[in-house]
Amino acid sequence: MEGKKSLTLMVTVALFVFLAQSVLAITGTEAQSSATNAICNILNTLRNLLFLIAGGVAALVITMQGIKWAGSADDPGARKQAKSGIVNAIIGLVIVLLAVWVVLMVFSKGCNLTNP
Numbered sequence: 001m002e003g004k005k006s007l008t009l010m011v012t013v014a015l016f017v018f019l020a021q022s023v024l025a026i027t028g029t030e031a032q033s034s035a036t037n038a039i040c041n042i043l044n045t046l047r048n049l050l051f052l053i054a055g056g057v058a059a060l061v062i063t064m065q066g067i068k069w070a071g072s073a074d075d076p077g078a079r080k081q082a083k084s085g086i087v088n089a090i091i092g093l094v095i096v097l098l099a100v101w102v103v104l105m106v107f108s109k110g111c112n113l114t115n116p
Contacts, residue, residue: 009050010099047100054096061089 065085072078 006095006099010103050096051100054093058089058093062086065089 065082068085069079069082072082
């Protein structure tokens with residue numbers, strides 16, 4: 001179920017970027033340029049917010065699992081669970097960073113998403 005949520009999030013972000021790319025493809029009036037800038041600003045803000053959320057969740061999970069690991073001195077099963085929780089949080093954070101990198105590489109000509 002968690003894989004579906006992250007896939008849905010990545011598809012949503014990709015659709016927002018595609019929308020911005022489509023708006024940029026339309027040349028013409030000042031209003032269209034303003035709409036493009038507004039969409040690009042929204043996408044940059046959304047990207048920054050998602051980075052903060054992903055980093056915060058990862059830091060929280062790593063902290064909680066570290067406390068669990070430290071508190072399970074005599075229970076090897078609990079230590080193993082805590083260690084796998086930390087590894088999973090780090091892997092999740094790396095996946096988020098790679099997903100953003102892939103989106104930036106695919107849609108690099110539209111909004112300047114690399115420099116908000």
